[in-house]
Amino acid sequence: MASAAAFREAASGAGGVLVLDVKCTQMTRVLVDILRHLITEREEAGVVFSVDRPSAFLSRLLEHQGIPQDRLLYLDAVTNISGESFDQEGKLELFSSPFCVNLFSEFVSCHSEKVAGGRKGFVVVDNLGALRPYMTNPCVERIVGALTTLGGGDAGFKSIFVMDKGSTPELYDIVMRLGGREVPL
Numbered sequence: 001m002a003s004a005a006a007f008r009e010a011a012s013g014a015g016g017v018l019v020l021d022v023k024c025t026q027m028t029r030v031l032v033d034i035l036r037h038l039i040t041e042r043e044e045a046g047v048v049f050s051v052d053r054p055s056a057f058l059s060r061l062l063e064h065q066g067i068p069q070d071r072l073l074y075l076d077a078v079t080n081i082s083g084e085s086f087d088q089e090g091k092l093e094l095f096s097s098p099f100c101v102n103l104f105s106e107f108v109s110c111h112s113e114k115v116a117g118g119r120k121g122f123v124v125v126d127n128l129g130a131l132r133p134y135m136t137n138p139c140v141e142r143i144v145g146a147l148t149t150l151g152g153g154d155a156g157f158k159s160i161f162v163m164d165k166g167s168t169p170e171l172y173d174i175v176m177r178l179g180g181r182e183v184p185l
Contacts, residue, residue: 007034007185009035017158017180018161019172020160021185022164023164028058031124034124041123043151044071044121046072046073046123047074048071049124050074050076051130052078052130054076058074075140078130087158104147120155122157123147123158124161128140128144128168129164131143137170145178147159161180166181
C-alpha cells in the first residue's frame with residue numbers, strides 16, 4: 001500500500017492537479033488503492049474517467065475489494081469501441097469514442113455540467129497515456145484543461161491523472177503546464 005501512503009501524503013486534503021507517475025504494469029493496483037483511500041477513508045464522491053479500459057473492469061475490481069461505488073460516477077470513453085457490455089445504469093456516462101472530435105465535444109456539451117454539479121471531491125483519469133493513439137497533443141491539452149476546472153474553484157477538489165511519464169513525456173508536460181504536482185509512485 002505504498003502507493004496509497006504516498007498519495008495520502010501528497011493530497012493531504014488539499015486539492016489541485018495531481019499527476020501520479022506510475023509504471024503501466026502497476027496502474028490498476030494503484031488506481032484501486034487511490035480510490036479506496038478517497039472513497040472509504042476520506043468519504044469523498046468523485047468521477048473515474050475511463051480512457052484505458054472499460055469501466056466495468058474497474059467496477060468489478062472495486063466490488064471484489066469491497067469498495068463502495070455509490071458515490072462514484074464513471075465517464076467511459078472506451079466501452080463503446082471495446083464490445084464490452086455495461087450494466088451500471090445511472091452511474092455510467094458513455095462517450096461514443098475516445099477520438100478528439102467526439103470526446104471533447106461530448107464532454108463539454110453533455111457531461112461536464114452533470115459531473116461538476118453532481119459530484120464533489122475528485123476526478124481520476126485512469127491512464128492519460130491511453131489517449132495518445134487517438135488524439136493530438138492540443139486535443140489532450142483541451143481535455144486536461146476541462147478536467148482541471150471541474151471543481152469550479154473548490155479548494156479541495158482534486159483532478160488526478162494516472163500516467164507513466166516515461167512513456168508519454170509530452171502528455172506529462174501538458175499536465176504540469178496546467179498546474180500539476182507530481183506524485184511519484
